[in-house]
Amino acid sequence: MPRFAANLSMMYTEHDFLDRFAAASADGFTAVEYLFPYAYDATELRRRLDDHGLRQVLFNAPPGDWESGERGTAALPGREAETRSAITRALEYAAALDCQRVHVMAGLVRPDATPKEPAEHRDTYLANLSWAAERAAVAGVDILIEPINGRDMPGYFLNGQAEAHAVVRDVGAPNLKVQLDLYHCQIVEGDLTATLRRDLPTGRVGHLQIAGVPDRHEPDRGELNVRHLFGVVDELGFDGWIGCEYLPRAGTSEGLGWLNDYRGDSA
Template identity: 85%
Template sequence: MPRFAANLSMMYTEHDFLDRFAAASADGFTAVEYSLPYAYDARELRHRLDDHGLSQVLFNAPYGAWESGERGIAALPGHEREFRSGIARALEYAAALDCPRLHVMAGLIPPDVTRKELAEHRDTYLANLEWAAPRAAELDVDILVEPINGRDMPGYFLSRQAEAHAVVRDVGAPNLKVQLDLYHCQIVEGDLTTTLRRDLPTGRVGHLQIAGVPDRHEPDHGELDMSYLFGVVDDLGFDGWIGCEYIPRAGTSDGLGWLDNYRGDSA
C-alpha cells in the first residue's frame, strides 16, 4: 500500500511552520517533505523530526530569488557558482536531517528563446546535474528533477515526463531520478496510467506527489480517481513515498478523510 508524506509547505499552514511537524504526526503521518529548510537551524529541524517520530524524505535545493521571480537556477547559464554553493548547502542539511532526496529546480526560460539558446540552457542543466549527482551520491542522496505544468509556472524549463527522463538518461548518474507529480502530469499530458506503467518500472522515478486536479486540493476532489491510481502504483511495486503536495480546502486535519483507507500503511 502507498506510503504518504505530508508536505509541510502546503499542509498545516494554520500552524506556524515548526509546529506543523507535531500536527502531521498527530494525524498519523510518519514522514514529511517541504520546500526549503534553510530559514531554520538544521539542529532544530532534526529535533522536531525526532520528537515526533518523523522521517524527512524530500526538500528542495536553493532555487534562487523566489521573490524576484526565479524558479530554480540549474538550467540558467551564468548561475553555475550560485548553483554549486546551493548544492553544498543543501547536502549539509540533507546529512543533518537524514534526507535521501533533493529536488533541484531547473528555472524559467524566456518565451522567445531561440533554438540555440534553448540548447545552451539544456547544456548548462546537464553540466550542473553531472556536477551535483556524484557529490550527492557520496551521502546516499538522490537528485530529483521534476516536470512542472506551464499553467502554474509559465516558462519552466521542464514540463513533460519524456523531457525529464531524457535528462536523466543523458546524465547517466544512477542517483539522478525523476520526481513524478501526478497533478502536474495530468494538466500537461494526462494518460496517467500509461505514464505510471511506462516509467515506474524503469527505476528512474524516485518520488511521487499528488493533488486533486484542477484546483490542487485534496486528492479525493476533482477529475482523478486516486484510489485507482494508487492501485496501479501498488501493482507496479513502487515502494517509495508519495508526497501530499496539495492545498487543503479548509483545515488540513478535517480534510484527511481520503487517507483513512491507507493510514496503516503510511509508515
C-alpha cells in the same frame, strides 16, 4: 501499500511552520517533505523530526531569488557557480536531516529566448545535474528533477515526463531520478495509469506527489481517481514515498478523509 508524506509547505498552514511537524504526526503521518529548510537551523528541524517520530524524505535545493520570482537556476547559463553553491548547501542540510532526496529546480526560460538558447539551457542543465549527482552520491542522496506544468509555472524549463527521463538517461548517474508529480503530469499530458506503468518499473522515478486536479486541493477532489492510481502504484511495487503536495480546502486534518479511508481499506 503506498507510503504518504505530508508536505508542510502546503499542509497544516493553520499552524506555525515548526508546529506542523507535531500536527502531521498526530494525524498519523510518519514522513514529511517541504519546499525549503533554509530559514531554520538544521538542528532545530532535526529535533522536530525526532520528537515526533518523523522522517524527512524530500526538500528543494535553494532556488535562486524565490521572492523575486526565480524558480531554480540549474538550467540557466551563467549561474553555474550559484547553482553548485546551492547544491552544496542542500547536501549539508540533507546530511543533518538524514534526507535521501533533494529536488534541484531547473529555472524559468525567458519568453523571448532565441532558437539556439534551449540547447544552451539543456547543456547547462546536464552539466549541473552531473556535478550535483556526483557529489550527492558520496552522501547517499538522490538528486531529483521534476517536470512542472506551464499553467502554474509559465516558462519553467522542464515540462514533460519523456523530457525528464531523457535528461536522466543523458546524464547517466544512477542517483539522478525523476520526481513524478501526478498533478503536474495530468495537466500537461494526462494518461497517468500508462505513465506509471511505463516509468515506475525503470527505476528512474525516485518520488511521487499527488494533488487534486484542477484546483490542487485534496487528491480526491477533481478529475483524478486516486484510489485507482494508488492501486497501480501498489501493484507496481513502488517502495518510495508519495508526497501530499496539495492545498487543503478547509483545514488539513478535516480534509484527510481520503487518506483515512484508504488506510482503513488497506489495513
